[in-house]
Amino acid sequence: MSASNSDTHAHAHGGNYFEAARGLKSWLITLDHKRIGVMYLFWVIAAFLFGGLLALGVRLELWAPGETIMSADTYNRFFTLHGLVMVFLFIIPGIPAALGNFVLPLQLGAKDVAFPRLNLLSFYIYVVGTCMALYSTIAGGVDTGWTFYTPYSATTGGSVVMMTLSAFILGFSSILTGLNFIVTVHKMRAPGMSWYRMPLLIWALYATSIIQVMATPVLGITLLLLAMERALGIGIFDPALGGDPVLFQHFFWFYSHPAVYIMILPGMGVVSELIATFSRKRIFGYRSIAFSSLAIAIISFLVWGHHMFVSGQSVYAGMIFSFLTFLVAIPSAIKVFNWTATLYQGSISMQTPMIWAFSFLILFTIGGLTGLFLGTLGTDVHLHDTYFVVAHFHYVMMGGTVMAFFGGVHYWWPKIFGRMYNEALAKISAVLVFVGFNVTFFTQFVLGTRGMPRRYYNYLPEFETLHKVSTMGVLIIGLGVTIMVLYLAKSLLSGEKAVANPWGAKTLEWTHAASPPVLHNFDETPVVEEPPYHYPAPGEESRPTKVPA
Amino acid sequence: MSTVVRHEHAHHFESAEQEFSAAKMGMWLFLVTEILLFSGIFVAYTVFKNLYPEMWSEASKQLDWKLGAVNTVVLITSSFTMAMAVRAAQTNERGENKGKIVGLLAATILLAGAFLVVKYFEYSHKLHVGTLPGEHYFFPGIQAANAHIFFGIYFLATGLHGIHVVIGMSILFWVLLRARKGHFYNQYYTPVELGGLYWHLVDLIWIYLFPLLYLV
Numbered sequence: 001m002s003a004s005n006s007d008t009h010a011h012a013h014g015g016n017y018f019e020a021a022r023g024l025k026s027w028l029i030t031l032d033h034k035r036i037g038v039m040y041l042f043w044v045i046a047a048f049l050f051g052g053l054l055a056l057g058v059r060l061e062l063w064a065p066g067e068t069i070m071s072a073d074t075y076n077r078f079f080t081l082h083g084l085v086m087v088f089l090f091i092i093p094g095i096p097a098a099l100g101n102f103v104l105p106l107q108l109g110a111k112d113v114a115f116p117r118l119n120l121l122s123f124y125i126y127v128v129g130t131c132m133a134l135y136s137t138i139a140g141g142v143d144t145g146w147t148f149y150t151p152y153s154a155t156t157g158g159s160v161v162m163m164t165l166s167a168f169i170l171g172f173s174s175i176l177t178g179l180n181f182i183v184t185v186h187k188m189r190a191p192g193m194s195w196y197r198m199p200l201l202i203w204a205l206y207a208t209s210i211i212q213v214m215a216t217p218v219l220g221i222t223l224l225l226l227a228m229e230r231a232l233g234i235g236i237f238d239p240a241l242g243g244d245p246v247l248f249q250h251f252f253w254f255y256s257h258p259a260v261y262i263m264i265l266p267g268m269g270v271v272s273e274l275i276a277t278f279s280r281k282r283i284f285g286y287r288s289i290a291f292s293s294l295a296i297a298i299i300s301f302l303v304w305g306h307h308m309f310v311s312g313q314s315v316y317a318g319m320i321f322s323f324l325t326f327l328v329a330i331p332s333a334i335k336v337f338n339w340t341a342t343l344y345q346g347s348i349s350m351q352t353p354m355i356w357a358f359s360f361l362i363l364f365t366i367g368g369l370t371g372l373f374l375g376t377l378g379t380d381v382h383l384h385d386t387y388f389v390v391a392h393f394h395y396v397m398m399g400g401t402v403m404a405f406f407g408g409v410h411y412w413w414p415k416i417f418g419r420m421y422n423e424a425l426a427k428i429s430a431v432l433v434f435v436g437f438n439v440t441f442f443t444q445f446v447l448g449t450r451g452m453p454r455r456y457y458n459y460l461p462e463f464e465t466l467h468k469v470s471t472m473g474v475l476i477i478g479l480g481v482t483i484m485v486l487y488l489a490k491s492l493l494s495g496e497k498a499v500a501n502p503w504g505a506k507t508l509e510w511t512h513a514a515s516p517p518v519l520h521n522f523d524e525t526p527v528v529e530e531p532p533y534h535y536p537a538p539g540e541e542s543r544p545t546k547v548p549a
Numbered sequence: 550m551s552t553v554v555r556h557e558h559a560h561h562f563e564s565a566e567q568e569f570s571a572a573k574m575g576m577w578l579f580l581v582t583e584i585l586l587f588s589g590i591f592v593a594y595t596v597f598k599n600l601y602p603e604m605w606s607e608a609s610k611q612l613d614w615k616l617g618a619v620n621t622v623v624l625i626t627s628s629f630t631m632a633m634a635v636r637a638a639q640t641n642e643r644g645e646n647k648g649k650i651v652g653l654l655a656a657t658i659l660l661a662g663a664f665l666v667v668k669y670f671e672y673s674h675k676l677h678v679g680t681l682p683g684e685h686y687f688f689p690g691i692q693a694a695n696a697h698i699f700f701g702i703y704f705l706a707t708g709l710h711g712i713h714v715v716i717g718m719s720i721l722f723w724v725l726l727r728a729r730k731g732h733f734y735n736q737y738y739t740p741v742e743l744g745g746l747y748w749h750l751v752d753l754i755w756i757y758l759f760p761l762l763y764l765v
């Protein structure tokens with residue numbers, strides 16, 4: 001690993017990282033974390049739009065009972081693929097690999113992540129995994145649901161092996177990114193950047209990375225076992241061959257429950273940044289937010305059994321898992337209270353990223369609290385496998401992570417691309433998505449409590465009105481997202497040039513780097529002398545916040 | 550007269566020490582993921598050993614513990630030669646240890662190859678008598694039901710381990726080629742050290758697999 005000459009040469013030009021080298025090849029072999037982040041960003045947004053179209057297909061099919069636009073088999077493939085694409089191709093890499101890759105080294109004051117080649121490798125592994133997932137949809141499709149439950153997944157037709165191998169491969173990408181981030185946080189911090197001076201996004205990404213590194217290998221071996229089950233009939237998960245199908249669920253959720261925190265923790269990190277910046281206030285309870293990220297990461301490994309209350313695990317195991325599930329809600333609640341306390345008496349500016357942050361606060365709180373209904377043994381037996389679960393999951397994952405992701409995209413957009421977007425349209429889009437989201441999923445809480453089972457193709461006539469309302473909500477979301485794609489595309493082509501720090505933020509990527517940053521991020525390595533978000537304290541009004549023009 | 554190629558640290562690090570400690574930490578984290586990958590197999594092993602204890606001990610007796618023991622000795626020896634290679638690189642000042650590093654790495658790779666040869670004989674014997682995973686199982690000699698599960702886990706565990714041996718050999722071969730060019734000396738020996746760590750892990754996993762599969 002020696003310094004490559006082309007890098008040094010490009011740096012001499014002094015332009016930003018887009019200008020440092022030109023041409024397609026310079027992108028394909030780039031080791032720059034910013035370019036890799038940008039490539040991820042386009043890829044995950046494409047995955048989001050694709051997954052969204054699949055969701056649209058599912059909802060249109062459910063517009064009326066019976067067959068509406070597709071057969072039952074196609075419907076099963078649609079919702080399975082929707083789940084797989086959204087989870088493995090969009091949400092998991094969304095914030096860490098796309099935004100995190102770009103922002104993490106900048107916020108630490110580093111020139112790059114610790115292992116730039118590994119970073120590029122993890123991107124290409126992700127691309128290969130994506131291609132395999134797409135191939136398996138063409139070659140037969142998968143109708144198991146995103147959870148691949150055995151023994152059904154071991155016996156059904158379609159290209160389950162290809163899809164599981166795709167998720168296996170994507171897991172490696174996730175592991176490598178996590179590993180890279182952990183080492184970067186430990187070893188690459190700028191002078192003066194002590195642990196308690198790190199922005200909260202870094203803490204969140206650090207906690208996420210720990211889960212990625214610790215949980216994903218277990219998913220890897222699970223999917224490998226499943227692939228062997230299908231290819232060789234080894235009989236580990238198939239009761240007809242002496243196997244134990246519940247073992248698969250244990251394996252799967254041992255990864256996949258921590259994985260929901262892989263999905264939500266980075267969102268919490270982004271929201272911490274947004275709330276501090278747009279309230280112009282020191283974040284309330286910095287350390288408790290930071291440590292609650294780590295607490296979530298640790299406890300998340302101990303609660304997987306709450307997915308299996310009705311799967312035949314012992315009653316005592318159920319009680320313990322239920323208790324631990326309540327426990328993991330505490331650090332999440334700590335964060336929400338601290339964010340709210342930060343808002344209190346802040347000078348809040350309702351710019352687009354902040355609207356997304358508010359959406360997050362409201363929706364995530366609903367999603368989190370309804371999680372407690374499901375963590376309670378008695379109510380879970382009633383609500384298990386109904387639309388209530390679907391609604392809860394989407395309030396956390398879409399209402400939480402996706403809102404934070406878009407908040408982050410709008411927040412760092414000027415930094416990444418050096419251009420502003422149309423603020424009025426952006427606000428309209430954010431509000432449309434918020435409204436559409438609630439129309440879609442609040443109805444699903446109601447559907448669930450009334451007994452509508454999840455994943456069903458057909459339903460009783462009394463559910464029709466609520467299903468129609470839910471489908472209309474998706475159309476509103478679709479409108480909001482379409483507007484967003486259009487004004488963001490316009491911003492890329494002809495947006496107004498962004499200044500270095502349009503939001504008056506306090507973290508290094510805004511205070512010490514240009515928009516867009518130069519190839520090696522900073523003209524000289526920054527030296528950190530104060531804690532993050534060091535806005536004047538209340539009563540200290542004489543020291544005005546500098547907001548660059 | 551210097552016969553080593555001086556190492557320059559990558560541009561995004563401040564110093565060679567920072568680069569080395571980052572690389573080492575990355576390797577340790579990677580080893581953790583490897584252990585967790587295998588731990589899934591160990592869990593499956595425990596579950597089915599408890600579910601079908603008689604079948605388990607009967608099936609386990611079909612493995613040749615002598616061949617397993619030979620391979621254990623082979624791998625432990627290879628770990629020793631590997632550790633010596635790292636030591637030789639660490640104490641290499643002006644290239645005087647180059648031959649020693651290359652020789653010890655070659656010995657490690659050869660021992661790894663010997664391990665695979667023994668494994669080849671074990672596998673082909675099983676193919677022959679039918680102690681195979683899942684639906685390919687046709688061995689008549691075990692009375693208890695579900696012995697195909699034992700051999701499923703056996704082949705998965707040893708197969709995955711075997712793949713790791715092959716990967717380890719490739720890494721050490723790459724390290725050997727670089728050692729021949731004189732890249733490693735007391736100021737820079739990261740690839741030797743990290744390749745060594747990886748190789749010790751491959752050995753360690755076998756040291757668990759051997760008693761669990763062959764002796765229990």
Ligand SMILES: [Cu+2]
Nearest residue numbers: 257304306307
């Ligand atoms: Cu869970």
